Amino acid sequence: MPTMADVARSAGVSVATVSHVLNETRPVLPHTRQAVLDAIDELGYTPNTLARSLVTSRTRSIGLAVSAISNPHFTDILQGVETGALEHGYSLFLADPHDDPVHERKVVQLLHERRVDGMIVAPSADPRELVSYLRRHDVPTVFLDRVVDSPGDESPRFDQVCADSAAPTADLVAHLAGLGHRRIALVAGRPGLSTTRERINGYRYGLAAAGFPYDERLVVHGASESAGGQRATASLLSLAVPPTALVTANNVMTLGALRALSERGLSVPDDMALCCFDDFDWADLFTPRLTAVAQPGKEIGAQAVRLLLERLAVPDRPARTVRLTCTFVHRTSCGCPGEPERSAQPERGIVP
The missing domain is CATH 3.40.50.2300 (Response regulator)
Known part of the structure; x- marks a missing residue:
């Protein structure tokens, strides 16, 4: 199995440069980056995701908690999330909260313990425990399909995307x-x-x-x-x-x-x-x-991924609620x- 050192020799660069390309930890000149990518493709090199996560503190994974996955609407949403995640090099961990507030909180905690970079959640009818957990642990989260109202005049705490109903x-x-x-x-x-x-x-x-x-x-x-x-x-x-x-x-x-x-x-x-x-x-x-x-189920899912990636890039930006046209x-x-x-x-x- 080819190693990072093999990729470095093939591309004519240092192992550190290969690491910077893979982990995006430092800018690399375009022609050098392309040489590394070509070597990776030629050798069939597969990065060690666990090792990468130790370097970047990121697992490049997203937790998705959606109930009623068999419902065609949520199937469309899932396809949109999956497509958007894969386009940006993220994998998905999927859980079904079964629209139960207690189970919802448990599955979100399990996803969090898997060190996902962020979460996309279709909240239950009573998301108080869910919201409390996400706020307490400062988990980057996007709510989709169903929105969570903020009390009084308080600004939304989470990004949200749904269709107009x-x-x-x-x-x-x-x-x-x-x-x-x-x-x-x-x-x-x-x-x-x-x-x-x-x-x-x-x-x-x-x-x-x-x-x-x-x-x-x-x-x-x-x-x-x-x-x-x-x-x-x-x-x-x-x-x-x-x-x-x-x-x-x-x-x-x-x-x-x-x-x-x-x-x-x-x-x-x-x-x-x-x-x-x-x-x-x-x-x-x-x-x-x-x-x-x-x-627009697939677009709801894709938009949720975009919002989450924007949140990961700029953690302190104001939360947004996006409503899409039916x-x-x-x-x-x-x-x-x-x-x-x-x-x-x-x-x-x-x-x-």
Whole structure:
């Protein structure tokens, strides 16, 4: 197996110069750097990551704690994180907190003990222990998909990246209202999550813009899971005056809602118009095809990596919260005929 000394001899430089190229501990002239890289490629040299970490105090690794990895939305996020990390020479340690605050704190501690350079976390509905640990140990961290509110007027302590949730949900409601629906229900996600709160707010904005009153009986939490979405939809169908249109707040709850409608012998959109938050690869294979809000999952993941690397480079810079634009994917489950259309802009711009 070739050694660093072999690389140095092949490139005609000192071992120290090879070390500086590999560890980025000192500037090296471009032609010298290229000679070292060419020698590494020719000899098939593999750097000793452990030894490098002892020199630089960096492991070039990122801890990623994301629940519901099987959810297509989080799969897209994972792909974005992985691609961004590999592009910059970082490896990933992956953990699933299972949306449990106690387990979340444990897995983050385990990742920290692996000496990751920083973390990317999709926080649970109650991230107090998580935030306390990260602050106490000063761990460079980016929250993704779900944001953590700072108390009062306090500035955010962590970088965060997510998709806009309120405006797209408001636009789904407006779209259904424009089709003549007056009783529009929402299958909301797990209570306590920022995404759940924002999508409920967007739902309420949409109703208000359409001139409809808010009826709390038409909002049922589906726990952000398929079975929960099925139960929530069944309870809505059992109302004395059930809704005629339904907005589901994530993709797996959409599947549960479709099961509940099927069990009742109801068809979409003839008996129930349906719009959903989260598009997924097979949404246009359903009959009818699902009208949906598509989140930029891969870009969320890639942006999280960029924010983390910026934090590692400049630890004292102010924290940033980045919100990315969703896409309205217009198909036929809402009751509209015609070919699918995509629009990156909110349909009615209800929420500024």
